[in-house]
Amino acid sequence: MISVCRLEDLPAGESVRVDTTPPVAVFNADGELFAVDDTCSHQDASLSEGWLEGCLIECPLHAATFDLRTGHPTCLPARRPVRTHQVYVEDGMVLVSLATAEEGSAA
Amino acid sequence: MSAATGDRMRAVTVVGASLAGLYAARELRAQGFDGRLVVVGAEPHQPYDRPPLSKDFLTGGTDEGGLALTDPEETADLDAEWILGVRARALDARGRTVVLDDGRTLPSDGVVIATGASARRLPGPALAGVHTLRTLDDARALRAALVRGPRRVVVIGGGFIGAETASSCAALGHDVTVVEAAPVPLAAQLGAEPAQACARLHASAGTRLLTGVGVTALRGASRGPAAAAHITSVELTDRRVLPADLVIVGIGATPRTDWLAGSPLSLDDGVLCDDGCVTALPHVVAVGDVARPGGVRAEHWTSATQQPRVAVRNLLAGRTVETARPLPYFWSDQYGARVQFAGRRREGDTVRLVEGSLEAPDEGFLAVYERAGRTVAALAVGRTRPFMKLRRTLMAAWAADPAGEPVAI
Numbered sequence: 001m002i003s004v005c006r007l008e009d010l011p012a013g014e015s016v017r018v019d020t021t022p023p024v025a026v027f028n029a030d031g032e033l034f035a036v037d038d039t040c041s042h043q044d045a046s047l048s049e050g051w052l053e054g055c056l057i058e059c060p061l062h063a064a065t066f067d068l069r070t071g072h073p074t075c076l077p078a079r080r081p082v083r084t085h086q087v088y089v090e091d092g093m094v095l096v097s098l099a100t101a102e103e104g105s106a107a
Numbered sequence: 108m109s110a111a112t113g114d115r116m117r118a119v120t121v122v123g124a125s126l127a128g129l130y131a132a133r134e135l136r137a138q139g140f141d142g143r144l145v146v147v148g149a150e151p152h153q154p155y156d157r158p159p160l161s162k163d164f165l166t167g168g169t170d171e172g173g174l175a176l177t178d179p180e181e182t183a184d185l186d187a188e189w190i191l192g193v194r195a196r197a198l199d200a201r202g203r204t205v206v207l208d209d210g211r212t213l214p215s216d217g218v219v220i221a222t223g224a225s226a227r228r229l230p231g232p233a234l235a236g237v238h239t240l241r242t243l244d245d246a247r248a249l250r251a252a253l254v255r256g257p258r259r260v261v262v263i264g265g266g267f268i269g270a271e272t273a274s275s276c277a278a279l280g281h282d283v284t285v286v287e288a289a290p291v292p293l294a295a296q297l298g299a300e301p302a303q304a305c306a307r308l309h310a311s312a313g314t315r316l317l318t319g320v321g322v323t324a325l326r327g328a329s330r331g332p333a334a335a336a337h338i339t340s341v342e343l344t345d346r347r348v349l350p351a352d353l354v355i356v357g358i359g360a361t362p363r364t365d366w367l368a369g370s371p372l373s374l375d376d377g378v379l380c381d382d383g384c385v386t387a388l389p390h391v392v393a394v395g396d397v398a399r400p401g402g403v404r405a406e407h408w409t410s411a412t413q414q415p416r417v418a419v420r421n422l423l424a425g426r427t428v429e430t431a432r433p434l435p436y437f438w439s440d441q442y443g444a445r446v447q448f449a450g451r452r453r454e455g456d457t458v459r460l461v462e463g464s465l466e467a468p469d470e471g472f473l474a475v476y477e478r479a480g481r482t483v484a485a486l487a488v489g490r491t492r493p494f495m496k497l498r499r500t501l502m503a504a505w506a507a508d509p510a511g512e513p514v515a516i
Contacts, residue, residue: 044163045491049492050495051499060492060494061438061491062412063409076130076133077176079178079181
């Protein structure tokens, strides 16, 4: 379990990048928290710097869009999903439980 | 389906198997075309992404598998006939037959022209050690030369390809000099001051940048009696001579329209077409680097991915039913900095710095271009997040007023 930040430091519409290997992006999508691999499955770009709209995150480089609930791309140029991770809030802290390579791949 | 032909399109030929050609093939199927789909590519490779060639591919961060734009599953779904490693030689006078270099002819009810552009070369005899960087084969050859140990590299041209290639060569430990004819590289794209700031990135990695100087000759010598002449130096207009083991020529690209010379299409720095990518013939559309829709040819990755949707819609409709002038957007990665630009700037726009400093571009900056009190373009170096917001704002404004003219008050 990785401690990310305090919940109040991640208001709705915001995101934070966690420096794990590989890095993880945590989003507050209108009150619901999601975590996915931060690096776009298309090319090297940080999804935490992307455009968040509802449960969709748009990559800041080529506008590939992913559904944060499943990690699946909803449009080109991305063709592969990003891994999703479990997010918890405990005592006001946002925590992420990293998925293994297999379980996060949202088949 | 087609008003022009009076019946259904049964065969469409896409000439060009790179980004724009692949996107056109996808759009044809996505928009319901179920006839014979032939994709012709001059290169022997399946569609691959070119932007990484000057960056991660050159430095070894990405292999050829990482460049693939499609996979076997999608290729099977597209149900297209791929003719790769063969150039198109001609389009007949009615625009109904594509003739290939090997003599084959492809009868076509519709044609998508996506032949792209080819790297411009310097005149003079060919010398070993002189490279261009446009295709996968170019990049393979350059990468092979760069992994053989430290070299004195001269990059001719300080545009995006030149700057990215210089950055990759510097990252690989080579001694790099960039020669740029203009006083400031990229000034036409970015404006003098922001371009000057981007040019400072070269120094951050020890790359020498020589500006306002042209190349008069590439000099070579044979390394043995039977060996081909190899580059030894680059002579400049100010009489300086730069010793060189390796030269990369990055002086732009020419749209591949030579094969269309005998066709009725209008050619002038690309295939002229309307805002819907439709050429003089309603069943022939053009997309990507070779296309000049609405008089503007943009060698941008984003254009190549956005134009095919509209072009294919119009092709299948038999006339222009939709136009698109997407907000120009391009990016470049050099010296660890991500450069992003969106919008359409003009000479005379006011540049306003929003974040960072033009003096220290390696720490990043964000600038906007203003005209008559309106923001018309934005440039970011290492400021992806705020740039994204600005780009969205610009896209909304652009959609409301694609001419981009300041509103009279």
